[in-house]
Amino acid sequence: MIDTSKLIFDEKGLIPAIVVDADTKKVLTLAYMNEESLKISIEKKLTCFFSRSRGELWLKGETSGNYQHIVSITSDCDNDALVVMVKPDGPACHKGTTSCFENLLFENDELAEFSYEGLYDLIMGRKTEKKEGSYTTYLFEKGLDKILKKVGEESTEVIIAAKAEDKKETIYEIADLAYHVMVLMIESGISLDDITKELASRHVIDKKVKQEKMT
Numbered sequence: 001m002i003d004t005s006k007l008i009f010d011e012k013g014l015i016p017a018i019v020v021d022a023d024t025k026k027v028l029t030l031a032y033m034n035e036e037s038l039k040i041s042i043e044k045k046l047t048c049f050f051s052r053s054r055g056e057l058w059l060k061g062e063t064s065g066n067y068q069h070i071v072s073i074t075s076d077c078d079n080d081a082l083v084v085m086v087k088p089d090g091p092a093c094h095k096g097t098t099s100c101f102e103n104l105l106f107e108n109d110e111l112a113e114f115s116y117e118g119l120y121d122l123i124m125g126r127k128t129e130k131k132e133g134s135y136t137t138y139l140f141e142k143g144l145d146k147i148l149k150k151v152g153e154e155s156t157e158v159i160i161a162a163k164a165e166d167k168k169e170t171i172y173e174i175a176d177l178a179y180h181v182m183v184l185m186i187e188s189g190i191s192l193d194d195i196t197k198e199l200a201s202r203h204v205i206d207k208k209v210k211q212e213k214m215t
Contacts, residue, residue: 004038008080014050015082019092022071022085023200024193028092029100031060033082038073045070047084066090098193116192119179124186139183147187150180 009015014032021028031049033041037057040048047060047068061067068086075082093100112118126136139147154177161169185191 002075002079004035004042006079007038007075007082008078009034010080012052014052015080017047017049017073017082017084019047019068019084019086021098021193022087023196026099026193027101028068028086028088028098038082041070041084042073047086060092061089064090066092068092098191116182120182120186120192123179123182127186136183139180140187144187147180147184151177151184154180 007015013034015034015038017031017033019028019031020026031047032052033048034050034057037048037050040057040059044059047070049058049060050056051058059067067089068084069089071085071087073082073084091098093102123136126134127140130137130141139150154173157173158170158177161173185195
């Protein structure tokens with residue numbers, strides 16, 4: 001651990017702080033800290049920033065309730081920038097979005113890897129901007145009962161394939177199930193972050209139980 005006195009603040013006494021969700025590893029926002037706000041952040045274990053527009057300190061979540069509980073703060077190799085890992089209570093952006101970084105400017109299709117986030121956004125797009133002939137749009141138009149029926153059918157297909165010990169078919173059916181579950185999530189207003197945080201909380205509980213058994 002380094003001494004905070006070794007940090008390099010700019011001519012205005014500020015240092016950029018990149019805030020990242022500790023569970024999802026998603027960049028939430030870029031803000032600035034001065035020595036005082038950094039000290040408060042460490043003492044309270046909550047992010048506190050310096051507002052360049054208002055010229056004052058602000059504790060994230062003080063008015064909105066969307067506090068950011070600090071897991072760790074790390075400086076870069078030059079000690080002039082920080083990465084703050086947090087567990088957020090709510091959206092990071094004042095616009096109500098999970099992250100301030102939501103506007104995609106460019107993506108190289110040749111290098112872009114598959115991600116659940118990308119699939120989720122694609123499925124969401126079929127709900128918000130209906131596309132004629134799209135199976136996903138069809139599911140949203142039919143509504144919750146149809147979606148639930150498909151989730152049930154795909155769950156059965158997974159069981160049948162797994163019982164037959166057909167690995168290739170089981171993988172195929174699990175992928176189908178995952179897709180339909182994601183459609184259900186969007187229909188029900190459930191985000192990937194919601195599921196990630198739920199699984200992360202179970203991991204913590206499991207770890208505690210394991211430690212208790214060892215003592």
